[in-house]
Amino acid sequence: TPLNAVIGMCGLLLDTELGKDQREFAETIKNGGETLLTLINDILDFSKIESGRLELEQQPFDLRDCVESALDLLAGRAADKGLDLLYWIDDDVPPAIVGDITRLRQVIVNLLSNAVKFTQQGEVFVSVELVAPEASGSVRLKISVRDTGIGIPADRMDRLFKSFSQVDASTTRHFGGTGLGLCISKRLTELMGGTIAVESEEGRGSNFFFEIVAGPAPAQKKLFQRGRSAGVAGRRVLIVDDNATNRRLLALQTEGWGIEPRVVAGPHAALKCLEGGERFDAAILDMQMPGMNGVELAGQIRTRWPKFKLPVILLTSLGDIGKHPEGGRIAATLTKPVKPAALLETLRSVLAGSERVEPQAAVVVSDKMAAKSPLRILVAEDNPINQKVARLMLSQLGYTADLAVNGREAVDLVSKNRYDVVFMDIQMPVLDGLAAAVEIRSRCPRASDRPRLVAMTANAMSGDRERCLEGGMDDYVAKPIRIDHIRGALERVLAERPAPEAAGGDACEGPIFDPSTIIAMLSDDPVESAELARQLGDSYFVDDAPTRFEKIVGAIRKDDAITAARESHSLKGASGTLGMPRVATVCNGIEQAAKAGDIAKATIVSQELAASIQAARFAFDDWFADRFEAAAK
Numbered sequence: 001t002p003l004n005a006v007i008g009m010c011g012l013l014l015d016t017e018l019g020k021d022q023r024e025f026a027e028t029i030k031n032g033g034e035t036l037l038t039l040i041n042d043i044l045d046f047s048k049i050e051s052g053r054l055e056l057e058q059q060p061f062d063l064r065d066c067v068e069s070a071l072d073l074l075a076g077r078a079a080d081k082g083l084d085l086l087y088w089i090d091d092d093v094p095p096a097i098v099g100d101i102t103r104l105r106q107v108i109v110n111l112l113s114n115a116v117k118f119t120q121q122g123e124v125f126v127s128v129e130l131v132a133p134e135a136s137g138s139v140r141l142k143i144s145v146r147d148t149g150i151g152i153p154a155d156r157m158d159r160l161f162k163s164f165s166q167v168d169a170s171t172t173r174h175f176g177g178t179g180l181g182l183c184i185s186k187r188l189t190e191l192m193g194g195t196i197a198v199e200s201e202e203g204r205g206s207n208f209f210f211e212i213v214a215g216p217a218p219a220q221k222k223l224f225q226r227g228r229s230a231g232v233a234g235r236r237v238l239i240v241d242d243n244a245t246n247r248r249l250l251a252l253q254t255e256g257w258g259i260e261p262r263v264v265a266g267p268h269a270a271l272k273c274l275e276g277g278e279r280f281d282a283a284i285l286d287m288q289m290p291g292m293n294g295v296e297l298a299g300q301i302r303t304r305w306p307k308f309k310l311p312v313i314l315l316t317s318l319g320d321i322g323k324h325p326e327g328g329r330i331a332a333t334l335t336k337p338v339k340p341a342a343l344l345e346t347l348r349s350v351l352a353g354s355e356r357v358e359p360q361a362a363v364v365v366s367d368k369m370a371a372k373s374p375l376r377i378l379v380a381e382d383n384p385i386n387q388k389v390a391r392l393m394l395s396q397l398g399y400t401a402d403l404a405v406n407g408r409e410a411v412d413l414v415s416k417n418r419y420d421v422v423f424m425d426i427q428m429p430v431l432d433g434l435a436a437a438v439e440i441r442s443r444c445p446r447a448s449d450r451p452r453l454v455a456m457t458a459n460a461m462s463g464d465r466e467r468c469l470e471g472g473m474d475d476y477v478a479k480p481i482r483i484d485h486i487r488g489a490l491e492r493v494l495a496e497r498p499a500p501e502a503a504g505g506d507a508c509e510g511p512i513f514d515p516s517t518i519i520a521m522l523s524d525d526p527v528e529s530a531e532l533a534r535q536l537g538d539s540y541f542v543d544d545a546p547t548r549f550e551k552i553v554g555a556i557r558k559d560d561a562i563t564a565a566r567e568s569h570s571l572k573g574a575s576g577t578l579g580m581p582r583v584a585t586v587c588n589g590i591e592q593a594a595k596a597g598d599i600a601k602a603t604i605v606s607q608e609l610a611a612s613i614q615a616a617r618f619a620f621d622d623w624f625a626d627r628f629e630a631a632a633k
Contacts, residue, residue, distance in 0.1 A: 001383055003040075004480040006033040008389035011483060015396065037480065042180040049187045056191055060217030061101040064089055067128060067143075070108040071337050074124075077116050079317035082288065084123040084243045085116075085337045088252075092130045094139060097214040103188050104212065107196075108143065110181040111208045115147035119205070122148030125245055131211060139216055140194070144209040152200040160198060161186040185210070232347050233258030236279070240270045240297065241286040241315070250284060253340055259347075267292040271300060280310060282331075282350055287316035298330060311350040313343075369487065370398025372611050373494050374553055375420040377401040380410035380436065381456070382428045386479075390423060390456070393483045397490070407431030411439050418557055418603070419451040421493045423477065423486075426457040426468065433457075437472035448600070452493045456481060494607075512612075513619035514579040515627075530628035537624065540578050541617050545571065549609060552590060556603050564602055565594035580616045583609070 010030035018026065048054040071087060078085040108126070115124040124147045131140040152160070161182045182196075189196045193213030200206035237254055239261050241247045247263045254261045262280065264270050266289055283301070285294035292300070298312045311331035315338055331350045334342055377394060379401045381387045387403060394401050402417070404410035408431040410422060422440075426433040437453050444450030454475040455468035468476050475492055477485045518536060522529040548571040555563035572587035586608050593602040 001386060001479075003033055003037050004389060005385040006030075007037065007480040007482070008393065012389075012392050012396070033480075042184060045184050046180050049184065049191075054191070056100040056103055058098055059101070060096055060098050062096050063093065063128065063141075064095065066101050066105050067108065067126060068337075068339055070105050070112060071126065073109055074112045074116050075317075075335065075337070077113075078124060079336075081116065081119070082121065082317075083116060083119055084246055086123055086243075086245055086249060087126040087128075087337050088249055089128040090130060091256075093128050093141060094130075094216040096217040097139070097141075098217050099192065099212070099214045104192070107185045107188050107210065108145070110185045111145040111210075114181065114208070115145050115149065115206070119147045119149030122205070123243060123245055124148075134213060137215065138213050140211055140213050142209060142211050144207055146205065146207040148205040151202040151204050151206055152198070153202045157198070157200070161196070232344065232351055234260070235281040235347075235351055236260045236262065237347070238270060238273065238278075238280040238283040238310075239263045240265075240267060240283065240289070240294075242266050242289045243286070246286070246315075250338075253343065254347075257344060257347075266290070267297040267300070270297060271304075274301065274305060274308075279308070282311045282313065282347065284313045284315065287314055295330065313346055313350060369490070372614060373490075373607065374610055375399060375490060375493065376418065376557055378404060378410060378413055378417075378419045378422045378451070380404040380407065380422060380428065380433065381425040382406055383425070386425065386456075390481065390486075393481065393486050396483055397487060399490075407433055407436030410436050411443075414440050414451060415443060418559070421452045421454060421490065423454050423456055423489075424473070426455055434468070434471040434473075441472050454489050454493075512580075512582050512615045513623060514581055515620075515623050517577065517579040526628070530624075533624060533628060536578060537620050540574060540580075541613070541620070544574050545583070545613050548574075549613065552609065553606060556590075556594075556599060556606055559599050561594040561597055561599060561602070564599075565591050568594065575616075580613075583612045583616050586612050 007030060010026050010033065013026045014023065014030065045054075067087060067089065071085060075085055112124065112126065124145065127144045127146075129142050129144075131142050133139055186196050189210045189212065194211035196208070196210035198206060198208045232254075237259050239247060239250045239254070241250065241263075242265055244265070247265065251261045251263050262273060262278065264273060268291070270283075270285075283298075285297055287294040289297075294312075294314050294316070298314070301308070301310055301312070314330045314333045315336055316333055317336055332346045334346060377399055379387065379390045379394075381390060381403075382405050387405075391401050391403070401423075402413060402419075404413050406428045407424075410424065411431065413419075414422065424433040424436060428436075431439070433455060437455075440450055440453065452474045453472065454477055455473040456477050456479060457468065475489050477489050518533060521536075522532060548567050551567040552564055552571070555561075555567065568587045568591040572584045572591060575581070575584040575587060586605060589605040590602050590609070593599075593605055
């Protein structure tokens with residue numbers, strides 16, 4: 001609970017306007033909280049292993065997803081240091097295995113974290129290969145994490161893999177850490193039937209590698225796996241990267257899809273190829289290269305060969321996205337480490353002449369989430385600090401939440417009101433979270449009639465997640481809660497909803513905005529017409545639509561079918577008058593469902609309303625800018 005307050009409140013504080021000194025103080029507090037959380041989790045893991053109480057799950061999982069999710073956790077730190085984060089999974093490695101994905105990822109993250117921590121320049125490379133099949137039908141896999149960091153002196157190697165031990169005292173002072181990560185990784189590896197070892201030379205980097213034994217699991221073949229791929233096979237692609245490992249990986253990957261890659265080590269070699277008359281269907285350029293970066297190289301190609309329409313895919317670090325003023329020369333942007341699925345999809349898109357592909361980016365918190373996807377939320381939490389943290393984080397996403405201070409109160413509120421999601425603390429007085437979940441499920445046996453139940457509890461406690469899901473929860477958020485975890489839980493709530501239906505047709509059919517009705521009202525005077533069009537738009541989007549939307553949603557939550565039908569009818573008429581047919585269609589669906597007394601269906605249809613209004617607003621603004629921008633000025 002104290003760490004939830006420290007980390008949660010600091011995260012919210014950093015989202016506000018702060019002075020330079022204030023921001024530095026808040027970041028220091030947050031970093032200290034994160035470090036303390038890591039220390040506590042490491043000690044608890046270590047104690048569970050030492051006492052023999054740690055049990056591994058045996059569930060099928062996608063091995064590539066496990067490796068990629070571990071890389072995603074370290075991508076930001078690697079980007080901040082200018083490191084290349086790379087990985088490769090051999091083709092003969094089973095795509096899915098049976099084991100404990102959480103503990104395997106923990107070992108990979110531990111090794112990756114150390115590699116990034118002790119590497120100041122160069123690269124960190126993860127590889128997965130098949131060692132040999134086992135007689136039992138299982139497979140032995142080898143996972144390596146190699147870096148170009150400071151390395152380990154030969155006379156200090158014996159200190160590794162021991163509890164509370166690092167190479168020397170100066171390591172702890174300079175780099176931090178608990179000295180438990182490698183010890184825990186060793187014990188987990190042994191529990192998974194393998195061993196862990198290291199090869200290192202001082203000043204020349206390290207290679208930590210471990211083996212595990214796992215059973216293969218059924219898995220569908222992924223589209224990006226090796227084999228000639230439609231849309232890209234037979235094409236020529238120019239690959240420009242100063243990192244030799246990344247060049248080799250990109251060449252192997254593209255060759256596997258039937259592409260003919262031309263690989264060069266830098267911008268000047270790339271320009272020399274083009275000067276020599278070589279032509280390509282696309283180019284893959286690294287952003288960070290000495291002498292000339294990827295955007296500058298793209299500009300050189302466009303300037304020197306203006307008739308040569310070469311689509312460019314830029315490979316960039318997580319922190320570089322959106323920072324390129326010359327981005328118009330770029331057809332697509334991918335973050336490193338580049339995932340094969342994203343690379344193949346992007347190549348297909350740019351080679352087919354599709355519109356510009358948006359950059360891959362980390363999840364970004366947006367206060368527009370509630371406007372696009374309205375939800376009614378209940379937070380059940382007895383601790384005042386945790387209540388404030390949860391509600392503030394929800395408000396960052398645009399949501400308000402009702403509050404229950406114990407499990408009994410939560411059950412009573414769910415019985416009286418229609419909620420989409422309940423964030424439920426496990427340890428509460430009167431009635432704890434798990435008991436409350438059981439009672440809610442007994443009162444509402446059909447999943448469509450009850451809210452999605454999301455447990456909130458400390459992830460350091462043994463078996464918490466499994467106990468929560470087995471005890472009646474639908475999802476799990478670990479404390480200290482973070483805003484991206486809250487957002488992820490809400491996105492899973494939305495993903496579980498059935499697709500919206502509208503009476504008489506699909507709510508998404510028809511144009512978003514038809515300006516013909518507004519044009520009929522306008523005069524021949526461009527300035528006068530611009531003013532009238534803007535007044536009509538403001539009247540609808542600023543005043544009428546938001547007000548009606550709130551009344552419709554509020555009426556549905558109160559099971560007030562008469563008000564929901566009346567307000568939907570009014571908004572439908574205004575939308576039709578001003579040429580917003582998609583909004584009118586959604587309103588018609590809500591109106592018809594409400595008139596039939598089917599509040600459940602009205603709720604489903606209403607989920608499309610906010611997005612339809614927002615889409616109409618964007619379409620109206622684009623039309624207004626194209627037609628009246630000059631006159632308005």
